[in-house]
Each structure stands twice: as structure tokens, then as C-alpha cells.
Amino acid sequence: GDSVTQMEGPVTLSEEAFLTINCTYTATGYPSLFWYVQYPGEGLQLLLKATKADDKGSNKGFEATYRKETTSFHLEKGSVQVSDSAVYFCALSLPNTGNQFYFGTGTSLTVIP
Amino acid sequence: DTAVSQTPKYLVTQMGNDKSIKCEQNLGHDTMYWYKQDSKKFLKIMFSYNNKELIINETVPNRFSPKSPDKAHLNLHINSLELGDSAVYFCASSQGAGGNYGYTFGSGTRLTVV
Numbered sequence: 015g016d017s018v019t020q021m022e023g024p025v026t027l028s029e030e031a032f033l034t035i036n037c038t039y040t041a042t043g044y045p046s047l048f049w050y051v052q053y054p055g056e057g058l059q060l061l062l063k064a065t066k067a068d069d070k071g072s073n074k075g076f077e078a079t080y081r082k083e084t085t086s087f088h089l090e091k092g093s094v095q096v097s098d099s100a101v102y103f104c105a106l107s108l109p110n111t112g113n114q115f116y117f118g119t120g121t122s123l124t125v126i127p
Numbered sequence: 128d129t130a131v132s133q134t135p136k137y138l139v140t141q142m143g144n145d146k147s148i149k150c151e152q153n154l155g156h157d158t159m160y161w162y163k164q165d166s167k168k169f170l171k172i173m174f175s176y177n178n179k180e181l182i183i184n185e186t187v188p189n190r191f192s193p194k195s196p197d198k199a200h201l202n203l204h205i206n207s208l209e210l211g212d213s214a215v216y217f218c219a220s221s222q223g224a225g226g227n228y229g230y231t232f233g234s235g236t237r238l239t240v241v
Binding site: 057 | 131167168169170172217219229230231232233234235
């Protein structure tokens with residue numbers, strides 16, 4: 015079935031370190047891919063998205079490239095800040111599925127000064 | 128102006144009670160959802176409504192009943208609350224087929240059943 019697998023957490027990094035959170039997907043069609051971020055005590059916010067192969071989504075210094083050949087959408091940031099501490103969710107959406115999203119299990123990131 | 132608003136933000140109640148969570152969106156979206164997030168942050172879809180019509184009804188106990196009086200509102204009523212219902216419940220909305228534009232989430236309702 016359709017699903018998203020993302021790397022287990024928690025992830026702890028020092029400020030200004032490089033971040034990669036891996037995400038791979040399984041889908042029967044051509045999904046749109048998303049990263050959502052959940053700050054403590056808040057709802058999920060859309061961080062970035064890509065709707066077709068080779069698209070790169072970017073926002074707030076975060077980037078992810080839709081790789082169809084490896085079915086991946088890894089999240090990267092060159093220099094993390096303490097304020098990036100949050101839980102990150104990878105998700106996919108397929109057309110004609112009633113707008114249903116498939117979320118990964120979330121990866122908790124803590125950035126220490 | 129909050130795009131997707133849920134009330135209440137916190138709800139503490141005893142086992143066996145009946146409670147409701149309300150959700151409203153002012154984005155003009157045509158689809159609304161309820162998700163349950165457990166203590167490990169795992170998100171599970173419960174229901175989806177498109178223009179007041181139920182389109183997704185995942186395997187949840189029939190104690191949970193969604194109600195959509197109009198396309199801007201999707202309320203969740205829970206009967207005979209159980210300890211295992213304790214979780215954070217998120218309302219969300221979207222526009223467009225296949226969710227290409229992404230969801231907009233509410234800030235969540237933390238339900239604690241004691």
C-alpha cells in the first residue's frame with residue numbers, strides 16, 4: 015500500500031550543524047510530497063512541498079528534492095538553529111484518494127546551543 | 128485571524144462522559160479532516176468530509192461521530208469516553224484534488240480522559 019517511511023529519532027544536533035532527515039515513500043501513482051513541522055504545543059505547519067519528480071521544495075533554509083528514481087524526499091538544512099527544534103513529518107498525497115495524506119511517524123529534532 | 132480554529136484547546140474529562148470538539152475554517156476550503164495524534168506523535172486519519180459529505184471513515188470506534196453542518200465546520204462528538212481516547216486531536220482543511228496544496232491544521236485539542 016501507499017506509505018511513507020522516515021528516519022527514527024530523536025535527532026540531537028549542535029547549532030549550525032548540517033541536518034538531514036531521510037524520507038522514502040511507496041506509492042502506486044504519482045504523489046505530491048510534503049514536509050510538515052510541529053513546534054512544541056502547536057499544530058502541524060506546512061514547511062515545503064514538491065508536486066512532481068525533480069522538483070525542489072524550499073522554505074526557511076530547508077530544502078527537499080523529489081527523487082523518483084530513489085523514491086525519496088530527504089529534508090536538509092545547512093545550518094540549524096535552536097528555533098528549528100521541532101518534530102518533522104514527511105507526507106504524501108495521491109490524486110483521487112479523497113485528498114488523504116499519508117504521514118510518516120515523525121522525527122523529533124533538538125538543536126542545542 | 129486563525130485559519131483553522133479548534134475549541135477547546137484542552138479537555139479533561141472522566142471516563143464514560145460524552146464530549147464534543149469543534150472546528151471551523153475560514154479559508155473557503157472544501158475538504159475537512161480529523162486526525163488523532165498519539166503520545167508517540169503518530170498521526171492517524173479518522174474522518175474526511177468534502178462539501179459536508181463523508182468521504183473517508185477510517186476504522187474508528189462508532190463512539191466517534193463527525194458532524195458537518197456546512198463546509199466551514201466539522202465537529203467531532205465522542206460518546207462514552209475511554210482512557211485510550213486520550214490524545215491530541217487535530218482538525219485540518221484542504222482545497223483541490225489530491226491534496227496538492229497541502230493541509231492547513233488547527234492547533235489541536237489535547238483530550239485527557241481520567
